[in-house]
Amino acid sequence: MAGSRTSAGAPPRGRPRSEAVEQAIVEGVLRLLEDGVPLADISVERIARTAGVGKATIYRRWSGKEELVAHVLRCAEPVDPELPGTSLRDDLVVLLEALRRRGLASRRSTLLHNVYAEMKTSPRIWAAYHATVIAPRRNLTLEVLRRGRERGELPGDLDVDVVYDLFVGPMLVRSVVRPDAELPEGLPELIVDTVLRGLLPAGS
Known part of the structure; x- marks a missing residue:
């Protein structure tokens, strides 16, 4: 008792x-x-x-400081979204919207902005961040593209690695290369629809 x-x-x-x-x-x-x-x-x-x-x-x-810092940065960023799974377009829009929000968070947070800049000069921390944060997000997007190709939403002969760059590249350019560029609501839909229109045969 x-x-x-x-x-x-x-x-x-x-x-x-x-x-x-x-x-x-x-x-x-x-x-x-x-x-x-x-x-x-x-x-x-x-x-x-x-x-x-x-x-x-x-x-x-954590294995060390590098993995811990990568984890902390991920916690400080907006959470990764749940994918609707309804269509290739819907999933891509959600993924790019998450990327847009992370870009906005970096601009609004002096802490995140400074740490991202510092991290580029610390190869071990950058490698840990890439392995635990960037690579899984990239792999998820690649999987979405593969599923879309298998379902016939994309031509079957497309290289998903190249297609990934076509969708993600414009958002990264605005977020990183052109920090003065706007990241307005509706930008993910604009990018996805523009790229899909160029990838799909006329009349699709």
């Missing part, structure tokens, strides 16, 4: 506690970045001290 009472009155174990610890670590990294600490000067030891956890706690969750 005593064991049962202790169990019933004990604080929640497992996942809730784990999520609280992870949130403390993420907030610790963000605090350092907001204080203007350069990425190069952020160490696992410093993160642990800021978050009030042990270094082992961090290493149980």
